[in-house]
Amino acid sequence: MSTARRIGDVILKVDHISLSFxxxxxxxxxxxxxxxxxxxxxxxPNGAGKSSMLNVINGVYTPQQGSITFRGRERxxxxxxxxxxxxxxxxxxxxxxxxxxxxxxxxxTGRNLKIKSNFLEQAIWFGRARxxxxxxxxxxxEIIDFLQLQHVRKTPVARLPYGIKKRVELARALAAEPSxxxxxxxxxxxxxxxxxxxxxxxxxxxxxxxxxxxxxxxDMGVVMDISDRVVVLDYGKKIGDGTPEQVRSDPEVIxxxxxAH
Amino acid sequence: MIYxxxxxxxxxxVTDAQIFPIxxxxxxxxxxxxxxxxxxxxxxxxxFFSAIMTPFLIYALATIGLNILTxxxxxxxxxxxxxxxxxxxxxxxxxxxxxxxPVLLAFILGGICAALVGIVFGLPSLRIRGFYLAAxxxxxxxxxxxxxxxxxxxxxxxxxGVITAQQIxxxxxxxxxxxxxxxxxxxxxxxxxxxxxxxxxxxTGRAWMAIRDMDVAAEVIGFRIVHTKxxxxxxxxxxxxxxxxxxxxxxxxxxxxxxYNLDVSFRILFMVLIGGVGSxxxxxxxxxxxxxxxxxLSYLVHFTGLSNSVTSNLELMVFGALIxxxxxxxxxxxxxxxxIGKEKLRLWPFPx
Amino acid sequence: MQFFFEVLITGLLSGxxxxxxxxxxxxxxxxxxxxxxxxxxxxFFAALTTVALQEKFGISLWIAIPITxxxxxxxxxxxxxxxxxxxxxxxxxxxxxxxxxxxxxxEGFAQLVWGSGVRALDLGIPDEPIAAILDSAGMVVSKFDVxxxxxxxxxxxxxxxxxxxxxxxxxxxxxxxxxxxALTVGIPLQHVWGIVWAVAGFVALVAxxxxxxxxxxxxxxxxxxxxxxxxxxxGGFTSVPGAIVGGLIIGATEKxxxxxxxxxxxxxxxxxxxxxxxxxxxxxxxxxxxGEKIIRRI
Numbered sequence: 001m002s003t004a005r006r007i008g009d010v011i012l013k014v015d016h017i018s019l020s021f022x023x024x025x026x027x028x029x030x031x032x033x034x035x036x037x038x039x040x041x042x043x044x045p046n047g048a049g050k051s052s053m054l055n056v057i058n059g060v061y062t063p064q065q066g067s068i069t070f071r072g073r074e075r076x077x078x079x080x081x082x083x084x085x086x087x088x089x090x091x092x093x094x095x096x097x098x099x100x101x102x103x104x105x106x107x108x109t110g111r112n113l114k115i116k117s118n119f120l121e122q123a124i125w126f127g128r129a130r131x132x133x134x135x136x137x138x139x140x141x142e143i144i145d146f147l148q149l150q151h152v153r154k155t156p157v158a159r160l161p162y163g164i165k166k167r168v169e170l171a172r173a174l175a176a177e178p179s180x181x182x183x184x185x186x187x188x189x190x191x192x193x194x195x196x197x198x199x200x201x202x203x204x205x206x207x208x209x210x211x212x213x214x215x216x217x218x219d220m221g222v223v224m225d226i227s228d229r230v231v232v233l234d235y236g237k238k239i240g241d242g243t244p245e246q247v248r249s250d251p252e253v254i255x256x257x258x259x260a261h
Numbered sequence: 262m263i264y265x266x267x268x269x270x271x272x273x274x275v276t277d278a279q280i281f282p283i284x285x286x287x288x289x290x291x292x293x294x295x296x297x298x299x300x301x302x303x304x305x306x307x308x309f310f311s312a313i314m315t316p317f318l319i320y321a322l323a324t325i326g327l328n329i330l331t332x333x334x335x336x337x338x339x340x341x342x343x344x345x346x347x348x349x350x351x352x353x354x355x356x357x358x359x360x361x362x363p364v365l366l367a368f369i370l371g372g373i374c375a376a377l378v379g380i381v382f383g384l385p386s387l388r389i390r391g392f393y394l395a396a397x398x399x400x401x402x403x404x405x406x407x408x409x410x411x412x413x414x415x416x417x418x419x420x421x422g423v424i425t426a427q428q429i430x431x432x433x434x435x436x437x438x439x440x441x442x443x444x445x446x447x448x449x450x451x452x453x454x455x456x457x458x459x460x461x462x463x464x465t466g467r468a469w470m471a472i473r474d475m476d477v478a479a480e481v482i483g484f485r486i487v488h489t490k491x492x493x494x495x496x497x498x499x500x501x502x503x504x505x506x507x508x509x510x511x512x513x514x515x516x517x518x519x520x521y522n523l524d525v526s527f528r529i530l531f532m533v534l535i536g537g538v539g540s541x542x543x544x545x546x547x548x549x550x551x552x553x554x555x556x557x558l559s560y561l562v563h564f565t566g567l568s569n570s571v572t573s574n575l576e577l578m579v580f581g582a583l584i585x586x587x588x589x590x591x592x593x594x595x596x597x598x599x600x601i602g603k604e605k606l607r608l609w610p611f612p613x
Numbered sequence: 614m615q616f617f618f619e620v621l622i623t624g625l626l627s628g629x630x631x632x633x634x635x636x637x638x639x640x641x642x643x644x645x646x647x648x649x650x651x652x653x654x655x656x657f658f659a660a661l662t663t664v665a666l667q668e669k670f671g672i673s674l675w676i677a678i679p680i681t682x683x684x685x686x687x688x689x690x691x692x693x694x695x696x697x698x699x700x701x702x703x704x705x706x707x708x709x710x711x712x713x714x715x716x717x718x719x720e721g722f723a724q725l726v727w728g729s730g731v732r733a734l735d736l737g738i739p740d741e742p743i744a745a746i747l748d749s750a751g752m753v754v755s756k757f758d759v760x761x762x763x764x765x766x767x768x769x770x771x772x773x774x775x776x777x778x779x780x781x782x783x784x785x786x787x788x789x790x791x792x793x794x795a796l797t798v799g800i801p802l803q804h805v806w807g808i809v810w811a812v813a814g815f816v817a818l819v820a821x822x823x824x825x826x827x828x829x830x831x832x833x834x835x836x837x838x839x840x841x842x843x844x845x846x847x848g849g850f851t852s853v854p855g856a857i858v859g860g861l862i863i864g865a866t867e868k869x870x871x872x873x874x875x876x877x878x879x880x881x882x883x884x885x886x887x888x889x890x891x892x893x894x895x896x897x898x899x900x901x902x903x904g905e906k907i908i909r910r911i
Contacts, residue, residue: 137277
């Protein structure tokens with residue numbers, strides 16, 4: 001499967017993360033790591049705390065305990081802006097596109113950290129502001145080509161079908177040229193064909209750009225196929241961690257999750 | 262007029278990123294500017310300038326200001342007039358207290374003061390949203406007008422609390438006729454409208470729309486919420502501030518703080534709603550519409566021989582009914598109707 | 614100290630009136646998620662209709678009030694039918710703006726039909742100090758204010774019964790929780806909304822009569838509605854007790870601020886003080902005193 005890429009050192013490490021809302025414990029003492037260039041899956045039944053885990057990684061939620069080490073720097077919790085600035089991009093379980101804007105503008109928002117001109121320069125649309133706009137447009141067009149979104153470039157996203165929306169969200173995340181991509185159920189609610197497309201995009205991204213990918217997915221077939229290592233969560237606790245083969249044969253995982261199938 | 266894009270191929274991102282990418286639009290804008298700058302000044306009566314064109318342009322500018330905040334950044338404000346008041350009274354004080362202050366600089370400084378006030382009163386938006394924010398902007402409205410009324414310093418110790426705008430003079434030319442004031446307003450509004458158009462199609466505008474549509478996602482992408490919201494408040498208030506200064510200097514002449522009351526704020530909100538939420542063109546359409554309604558109504562009442570008190574009540578009813586009508590039928594306002602019209606024209610006369 | 618209490622009581626009693634207006638807001642917001650900016654215009658419309666009916670047709674107050682009640686209920690159902698039903702499922706801000714439109718329409722309509730200008734409204738309750746309190750404590754407490762407070766209390770109790778003990782009330786609460794779910798169990802949604810608007814119209818009538826007889830029936834009554842906003846911020850948009858407590862706090866603090874703070878800054882701070890108070894409060898507790906905590910999920 002993977003030819004060009006080579007899995008590198010640990011890039012992200014979460015240690016003893018615990019998170020609760022009011023009295024409800026969402027995550028209890030979770031630790032795992034992610035290596036550079038790998039595809040790391042997080043699986044588990046509904047309500048296992050998978051999305052919460054992603055939200056902790058890019059700073060949307062602040063855990064009560066534990067630490068996050070990203071690129072060698074240990075933190076109590078991540079700051080959302082900092083996460084973005086350090087190259088962590090993200091898609092959401094329930095599509096979180098900017099519904100009032102076109103596909104092109106949505107993807108352009110992904111480039112925002114690359115734009116240095118201030119609002120005054122942008123207001124007169126001159127010099128650096130204009131150059132940056134054109135330059136970033138070029139990059140965005142490459143992503144549009146990559147994800148085959150040419151035909152909907154200027155369509156408002158609210159008018160798009162579900163599968164395309166998911167793809168636009170991936171495009172927006174890729175526009176930031178992230179070193180790590182967090183995908184929250186990128187294939188949920190898709191038919192087989194759309195799933196295959198999305199799988200291919202995810203693999204291509206990993207392969208061509210060397211992007212590290214952390215993904216949550218329910219489709220076991222997909223997870224076992226594309227991921228290098230898998231974390232299994234159940235009721236906010238980690239019950240398994242390893243290669244797909246290891247996880248598949250772990251008795252506790254089978255009991256809690258796979259056994260249900 | 263045939264509205265076709267066929268044959269206009271964009272061969273570079275530069276041409277596709279033009280402010281008006283379609284040739285017919287460029288021609289249309291050029292024609293409008295020609296009419297506004299050449300035809301109207303040569304043909305119109307003083308009444309037309311001072312009762313229709315000048316207020317229309319000033320309201321359009323304030324509407325752009327509110328549209329930036331509400332339409333693009335999604336922060337509902339009921340305090341637009343307060344920021345206008347700050348702009349007007351600040352400009353007045355700069356003119357009155359500093360000798361040789363150029364009037365255009367005074368307008369800009371007035372706008373900057375309004376922007377600063379906007380940032381201060383925008384701070385609650387970092388914690389609260391929706392109605393709560395609307396209520397806090399009402400606080401702005403009442404507090405600012407109260408402040409300007411109660412503190413004599415702001416009105417340069419004028420006993421009645423009324424200020425008289427100073428004579429406008431730029432490079433030795435005196436703007437004292439309705440026509441010259443109209444032209445001054447036109448130049449300022451044209452420049453600022455184009456700048457607003459540029460802003461909303463660049464990163465700043467995309468940041469505003471992003472926090473409007475989905476603030477958590479915007480944050481995850483790397484937009485700084487605090488910075489984005491406060492820039493929206495600042496730039497919006499700057500536009501309102503300059504509009505307020507023009508309102509005092511080029512339209513009313515003498516003003517009291519009460520001239521910028523809640524009613525004006527609502528009126529500008531209506532212009533945004535009817536013109537088109539999140540549209541610069543819509544700001545002009547909405548302002549024109551709302552400025553013309555009372556005039557049309559007064560003619561109507563005049564011809565049907567009803568009493569004059571009917572006009573103002575009828576005006577309230579028509580405004581109210583129109584708002585409800587547009588919200589139900591076309592929530593994106595006149596700007597969307599215009600766009601639909603254009604799309605129809607593209608296919609006309611063979612719509613299939 | 615005696616003066617302090619006198620100011621405090623005046624404030625609390627006017628707070629009761631604010632609470633009454635806020636109550637109308639809460640009812641509609643709870644049941645339909647609409648922040649009804651027109652509540653103040655409804656107060657004005659109700660009061661003006663009552664007075665004008667008396668004036669134009671020479672009927673007594675006790676006939677005019679039931680007629681107005683019918684008018685307000687009809688208005689409530691009409692609003693639901695014409696304005697809100699086409700906007701169902703729109704976001705809150707759109708609905709809010711629609712009620713701003715409704716406000717303007719209603720204000721124009723009321724004055725077009727009944728004429729503008731201040732009118733007196735006499736409910737037959739004397740606005741004079743209660744002798745017993747004046748004699749024993751030396752404080753001026755108006756009979757009118759106390760009566761108004763009692764009426765408010767009765768109204769709130771009645772609403773509480775309506776909400777908690779009747780079938781309609783159960784339907785209302787179900788609708789407030791989840792429109793869709795209420796619909797699936799067979800609650801006639803639009804019917805319920807119509808009722809809520811009618812009840813809010815009735816509350817507006819009571820508020821209009823009390824405010825109108827206190828300060829004259831005039832356009833300025835619509836501004837009372839704006840005072841209800843800070844009340845709602847304090848009390849939370851969905852809480853009936855919150856509206857009452859919020860009203861009392863706003864009423865009391867605004868009078869105290871005017872009397873003790875006002876002289877230092879030139880007076881007239883009643884206009885904005887409640888808002889600033891509410892804002893400061895918001896920063897500390899965004900969901901209000903009794904509001905439900907908002908948890909945002911992504």
